[in-house]
Amino acid sequence: MRRIRAVTAVVAVVGVMVLAGCGASGNDSATSGDAAPAPAAKQGSGSGESGSEESAGEANPQAPSAGKTDSGAGGGKEQPAITRAIIKTGSLTVEGDDVSGMRQKAVAAIAGLEGQVASEDTGSDSDGKITRSNLVLKVPTKSFETAIQRLSDLGKRLQIHQESTDVTEQVIDVASRIESQRASLDRMRALMAKANTIGEIVSVESELTRREADLESLLAKQKNLSLQTELATLTLTLTEKGKPPVETVKEPDKGFVAGLKGGWNAFTAAFSAIATAVGALLPFLVLLAIILVPLWRFRSKLRRQPAAVPVTGPPAAPNSGQ
Incomplete structure (x- = not known):
């Protein structure tokens, strides 16, 4: 009986498991059957959206995307343009028959460009005729090339040299240091107003004086850079035809x-x-050496010779009879 019950129980368990498996497969098949149209509908909706986007793109092909709009809105602010600070220098040698006339025309041409003659070295012969002239000219940097062209037309150009130096970084650095120094001076003046003791006043005043001197030095440097960038330096050498050019007069170091x-x-x-x-x-040293060296050797030789020892006879024998 026990075996029959055990077999019956096993058969019942197996039957339940079979029925459960069949039910699960039926449910899966039903579910897959019911869910099959859903991906198609989803795909259909996706194709519809892409179709709408394509139609919108065809309707307005130049419309920027959202990302481009944002980047454009973010990059709307343009960085301020930096004006380059250039120091220009040059030299020019012109040859002609009438140096005096060329000099007058050169001065007039530079004055027409709002320039000036910084220095001049002019020479003449025994008859008073100007045969050479050396002019150091200051012209606005924007008119530097125009000045060279006009001066070259005075006669035959023998030599030309141009040089440009970019000092933009120096100008920006000096301006930044001046701003920082002024802010530092304002802080020191505020501390000066709050100082109570004599020691504090003396200390703050000494530091204030030092920083004011530094600021004045920076301002002078800024002014010098400004003058060099605003006015170009051009050395003009005018010489008579057939004679060597005048040597350029250089500024002292x-x-x-x-x-x-x-x-x-x-x-x-x-x-x-x-x-x-x-x-x-x-x-004189050679002559002294010729005289003194033999004397020194002779003296050394005398010192080396031994002194003469006196010769004495044998001692007297003692008198035995006495």
Whole structure:
């Protein structure tokens, strides 16, 4: 009986499992059958959306996308344009028959360009006729090329040299340092107003004086850069036909370069003086050496010879009879 019950129980369990499997497969098939139209509908809706987008794109082909609009709106602010600061210099040599006439025309041409003559070195012959002229001209930087062209038309151009130096970074750096220095001075003045003791007043006043001196130095540098960028320097050499050109007069060096050149010139001058003195004394030194060296050797030889020892006889024998 127990075996029959066990077999019956096993059969019942297997039957339940079979029925459950059939039910699950039926449900899956039903579900797949019911859900089959859904992806088609979804695909249909997607194609409809893409179709609407394509139609919208055809209707307005130049319409920017949202991303482009945002980037355009974000990049609407343009960066301020930086004006380049350029220092221009040059030299020009012109040859002609009438140096005096060329000089007058050159001065008039520069004045017409709102320029000026910074320095002049003009020479003439024994009859008073001007045969050479060297002019250092200052012209607006924007008119630099025009000035070269007009001056070249005065005669035959023999030599031309142009040079441009970009100092934009220096100009921006100096302007930034000036702004920072002024803000620092304002803070120091505020501290000066709050100082109570004499020690605090002296300390703040000393620092304030130092920073004011630094600001004045920066302002002077800014002014110098401004002048150099606004006015170009052009050295004009006018020479008579058939004669060598006049040597260009260079501006004297200043600052470290001038000090270095001065020190080198002093060193070479001192060395030249010492070398001259040694050269003048050398014959006398040779003569003294010729005289003194033999004397010194003779004296040394005398010192090496031993002194003469006196010769004494044998000692007297003692008197035995006494």
